[in-house]
Amino acid sequence: MLERQTITALLCCGLLSACTLLAERRTTIPPEPVQIQASSLPGSESEALAWLTAYRVLANAPLDEQRKEYLAAQAAASKDGSDNNRLRLALALSLPGVPWRDDNKLIATLESPTSLFKLPDSPLHQLVFVLYKQAQERQRLRDEQHKHENELLEELKRLRDEQKRHETELLEAQHRNDELQMKLDALRRIDQDLKQRKHSLESIP
Numbered sequence: 001m002l003e004r005q006t007i008t009a010l011l012c013c014g015l016l017s018a019c020t021l022l023a024e025r026r027t028t029i030p031p032e033p034v035q036i037q038a039s040s041l042p043g044s045e046s047e048a049l050a051w052l053t054a055y056r057v058l059a060n061a062p063l064d065e066q067r068k069e070y071l072a073a074q075a076a077a078s079k080d081g082s083d084n085n086r087l088r089l090a091l092a093l094s095l096p097g098v099p100w101r102d103d104n105k106l107i108a109t110l111e112s113p114t115s116l117f118k119l120p121d122s123p124l125h126q127l128v129f130v131l132y133k134q135a136q137e138r139q140r141l142r143d144e145q146h147k148h149e150n151e152l153l154e155e156l157k158r159l160r161d162e163q164k165r166h167e168t169e170l171l172e173a174q175h176r177n178d179e180l181q182m183k184l185d186a187l188r189r190i191d192q193d194l195k196q197r198k199h200s201l202e203s204i205p
Contacts, residue, residue, distance in 0.1 A: 048123035
């Protein structure tokens with residue numbers, strides 16, 4: 001049991017360390033990329049470690065090499081949807097920072113019949129589980145971000161509508177004030193005219 005927990009921890013650390021390796025690409029000379037090929041992989045626990053080793057090397061490879069591996073993995077999975085080919089494609093889809101990263105496709109690849117989750121409980125099965133859960137979490141975070149952005153857009157629209165309503169009310173109030181001012185000015189002129197006429201009448205001998 002302890003050995004299995006150790007292998008699981010190694011699997012998680014291996015995947016997480018791949019993101020750090022990408023940051024080193026600008027300062028170190030990347031090793032020659034190793035394609036993920038099922039025929040060269042041993043069995044049991046060492047099989048999962050071999051997948052992780054190939055993934056780490058691929059994660060540190062130039063983008064062109066990563067693209068070649070992704071296209072090759074996609075073609076292989078389309079031709080033969082074996083567990084190894086689909087896992088190879090899933091790893092290529094999970095590479096951080098690549099333009100073809102697609103968590104929906106990654107999840108579908110892992111779930112498609114026969115599901116890789118039906119593999120016997122093993123380090124390889126745990127690797128699949130880690131890939132799947134990471135993709136689900138990224139998807140959840142994107143959904144939350146999208147929801148938050150929509151809420152912000154709705155709030156911005158509400159504020160703009162409210163601002164527009166206030167501006168309309170201000171314009172209407174200004175228009176009423178202008179009308180009242182015009183009436184007041186007219187009354188003042190009439191009052192002045194009356195005063196002038198009264199003064200003129202009073203000045204007549």
